[in-house]
Amino acid sequence: MIFRPETLIGWQRAGFKMFWRWKSRRRRGRPGKDSELIQLIRRMWTVNPTWGSPRIRDELAKLGLKASTATIRKYRPKSRRQPSQSWWTFLQNHGES
Secondary structure: OOHHHHHHHHHHHHHHHHHHHHOOOHHHHOOOOOOHHHHHHHHHHHOOOOOOHHHHHHHHHHHOOOOOOOHHHHOOOOOOOOOOOOHHHHHHOOOOO
């Protein structure tokens, strides 16, 4: 089969156009959470370092807001590491007992 270069380039452009139209289509799905709820989850998580996701969910329920524990885990800050003492400091503090 022999094609003219313009025909082949036209097919390629049409293919790219279809691909990018498909790639940038509007996706449907579950609507996102309100930004105020997300900010409240993050604030509760940072202010109360001992609370877990179920406790935050229950406190939000007391305020009349619904959020699952999976939603809270999704929107909470990723790192919340407490500074801990080193093993050597622990041994010095508790070595006599």
